[in-house]
Amino acid sequence: MRGCFSILILAAGFILAAIWFGGPPLAGTVVEATLTGSGLSADELDVKVEASVPMTLVAGRADRVTVNATGVRWSGLRAGSMTLAIDDVDLFGRTAGRVEGRFDDAELGGLGGAPVPASISISGPAAAATTTVRIDRPTVERLAAAAFQAEFGIRADTVALVAPDEVRLGVAGQTLSARLEILPNGGVAATSPLGTVALVTAASSLPLTLSGLTVGENGLELTGTIDIASLLD
Secondary structure, three states, X not given: OHHHHHHHHHHHHXXXXXHHHHHXXXXXXXXXXXXXXXXXXXXXXXXXXXXXXXXXXXXXXXXXXXXXXXXXXXXXXXXXEEEEEEEEEEOOOOEOOEEEEEEEEEEEEOHHHOEEEEEEEEEEEOOOEEEEEEEEHHHHHXXXXXXXXXXXXXXXXXXXXXOXXXXXXXXXXXXXXXXXXXXXXXXXXXXXXXXXXXXXXXXXXXXXXXXXXXXXXXXXXXXXXXXXXXXXX
């Protein structure tokens, strides 16, 4: 009897050791499979799971999940790289607390499907993290010039972004002002006396909700929220 009891204690010790040392890597593999199953694909994907007490991983709880990826494709969004740090993660309940991260060298949709380069920063509750999308000044001015030429046949001599929310086109010595706005579908448009033209299209499958914009020193900043927690679904 004593021998059996000793064997049970030894076996339990091996199991605990396996969980303690092998739990985080195994959990990382599970999270990676979950992310790819949710539609995330990448050329390179690295997932690290941290738990101050590794035994909590048995219940699917992790203090932090860090995701680093390159060549990212997720729900219509492409990005050169992605970094996410997701805290207080429940792997079984598919929930999370806060998230910090960014998408660099991202591509949004533009006129005729042409990519619009942007950077995206994220911070806040994982289900509705505050998000800022930045598009540089030359890109927005180029988009506006191309859109007004395609829609109205206007060839602008000059194009300038003007705070807080305008783009001004110089045409044959005259100035045409257009107000930048968020469209109901999540895209970005410029509205002038001639009409409205779309500058940036929204990826309908991306869980990003834009709510505001402003022209800054370096270009256009779009603000809203994104549901990063959906990556765990």
